[in-house]
Amino acid sequence: MPSTLFFELNNEKREAIMNAGISEFGSYGYENSSTNRIVQKAGISKGSLFKYFPSKEDFYFYILEQITAELISDLKGKTDSLPTELFQRIIAYSALEFAWYMQYPEKGRMIIKAFAKSDTAIYRKTVSKYGTSQKGLTDFFLQDVDTSRFRGDKQKTLRMMHWFLKGFNEDFLDRVQMGEEDNLDKLKWEYTASLSEYMELLKTGILK
């Protein structure tokens, strides 16, 4: 937890510190991020940072908490108008999440990196705090699914969809980072279209 001092800062300075952290952690990951670079980017002294936050780790988790809360609250407001049919709903929801990452690329990068599997102490702590990556989000989203439509075991099916979504997202993000597309709506449309095609394959099987 940050000290009260931190909250008494004016918004500008507080934002500068947060953004410096987001950018650094998003670029290098927790372990390879440098508090020296962070204070430099934020335009404050080393001493100040450690008066605001008791440690690098605390700083990290405070930021992570803030931006995941932001993500969730932003999405919550939009999930009501989503289609009700399971697969269309998944597609629409994933597209929303993807669009958010595109809109806030630095926050997105930090979140993605924070929940990317790795065996470091900080990742284990992250998982024990928030649960494991998309599993958290998708489980929340899929828990009361009409299991009667599934051919096989529900758990297995859900796990498969999770692997599949993970792979698709990773792949799509890679392609996006290559070609510098800047039209957000068009990107979101492409995402939806591409995901739909794959989803059809998943629903009906890859064999004729």
Next chain:
Amino acid sequence: MPSTLFFELNNEKREAIMNAGISEFGSYGYENSSTNRIVQKAGISKGSLFKYFPSKEDFYFYILEQITAELISDLKGKTDSLPTELFQRIIAYSALEFAWYMQYPEKGRMIIKAFAKSDTAIYRKTVSKYGTSQKGLTDFFLQDVDTSRFRGDKQKTLRMMHWFLKGFNEDFLDRVQMGEEDNLDKLKWEYTASLSEYMELLKTGILK
């Protein structure tokens, strides 16, 4: 490349150095591995390590090259007797690879870590040397597939199978590392059985 000095060492010492590196890199990954710990584990002096190898990076890639070559040569010998039907073949091949990782856990860990996606300089160099993770192995394995059996686009289908295998392997390895099963044959059987179930779902679709 190691210096000629390194090859003139007796086998014991050379193995000790290699194993120290494998264990260290497999535990901490390239960036967080320490040459100090490596020389300590290997029982040699810092000076010696850097007389044998010009740099940490060189040491790393030499080891990686050796053990991936080992893996490939070990598997090559067994792929002839594999089933010919595509899916059975994939299952059997994956099980072989899995069993190898179980048989040489430290080497396995290092390989898995080396090819796990991350955005570090060393990962980019690894990819540009060897290509990207399982994609390399599975593409080699899937390139001349009878596309007429597929319902959808060949590329998309293969990519889906790749995501799926990646997820399955990650998941299965996690579960194995939890419960300390030591019977290799039984493990391999469980792997095959579990993968087969999922594969069936993938072939025929998750919906009735």
Next chain:
DNA sequence: ATTTTTAGTGACCACATGGTCACCAAGGAG
């Protein structure tokens, strides 16, 4: 006007990093 409180600073700490190099002991050559 003087004292006290307080936010902010940056030189500094102990430690670890990858890498170097002056030195040493041992063995072969003369």
Next chain:
DNA sequence: CTCCTTGGTGACCATGTGGTCACTAAAAAT
């Protein structure tokens, strides 16, 4: 018995780390 070559060593180097603390300058309290 002397050289001299050579594999091996570990103290040492510059640099970077997360974190501290004696200090300052200015505002608040007296």
